Amino acid sequence: ISVVKLYDIIQYVVRPATQQYGCSFVEMIAAERQTPRFYVSAWLGTRTVEVLSSLREHAADHLIGTDEDGQLVNESAAVYWIYPYALSEQERVAHNSPETMHFYQAIAKCQGTVSIVDDSSVCFSRLWCLFEMDLAITAPWLAEVEAATHAVTAAREAVPHAKALVETAREVAEAAAQALKAAKKEQAALKADKTADKTAKAEAAKMVTETEKAAQAADREVKAAVAAG
Incomplete structure (x- = not known):
């Protein structure tokens, strides 16, 4: 067992166990979702016992799921992302850019490497391994830049919609102003008409009041649309 390397684990354990299912080794054995805290960078010629002893020491040093004596007390806290176990055979394929690689995404999302x-x-x-070390330094920063770029792009794409919203709000406000003007004109005509009954005059006054409220609401919509744009 002491001479078994990660290459051997892939060839004699992981691949035979997962090939027919098209899944990763973790997906076969985990009882629940695994959210890794640390990405593990190791060349596949590393002996498995070296990997395990290193991770045990790392977990103990940083109290990751362990107590002060190094005893594991919380397995869910000590979750490491290790390439042979985390990816399926289909996922170990070449990508056009680092940003689309599972390695890159894992490093960027993990707490550390x-x-x-x-x-x-x-x-x-x-x-x-050197590439992974470089990603460990740059990936989190690049992820922030990428997120900021997406935010700027989304904001730019929203500008035409905001302008259209402002234009629509102004059209509604203009229509409300015209309606208010017509209502006031009708009210003035009824007041001047001595033959008009009280009911008609009351309806005209009510129409003016409601139209004024609508016009004020339309003005507020315009201001809100301008502020949002």
């Missing part, structure tokens, strides 16, 4: 340094420090000669 743990680099497993093997006895011979071979990991520092592996391009992929």
Whole structure:
């Protein structure tokens, strides 16, 4: 067991167990959703016992799911994202850009990255491990930039809609103003008409009041639309 490497785990355990189902090893054995706190960077020639001992030490040093004596007390807190177990065979494919890679997304979302340094420090000669270390430094920052870029794009796309909303609100306000003008004119005509009954005059007064309220509401809508735009 002491000589079993991650390569061997993939070839003799993970691949045979998951190939027919098209899922990851974690999906086969986990009883519930696993939310990793740390991404694990290790070259696949690393012995499994080295990986496990390193992660146990890391968890104990940082009290991740362990007590002060290093005893595991909360398994759900000590969740690590490890490539051979976290990805299915189909997900281990090339992507056009780092941003679409599962590795990139995992590193960006995790709290931190743990680099497993093997006895011979071979990991520092592996391009992929160096790439992961670089992502561990830049991915969170790039994710923030990407989010800000999306926000700016969304704001720019919203400008035409905001302008249309303002224009519509102004048209409604103009129509309300015209209606108020007509209502007041009708009220003035009824007041001047001595033959008009009280009911007609009361209806005209009511119409003026309601139209004034509508016009005021339309003005508020215009101001709100302008402020939002």
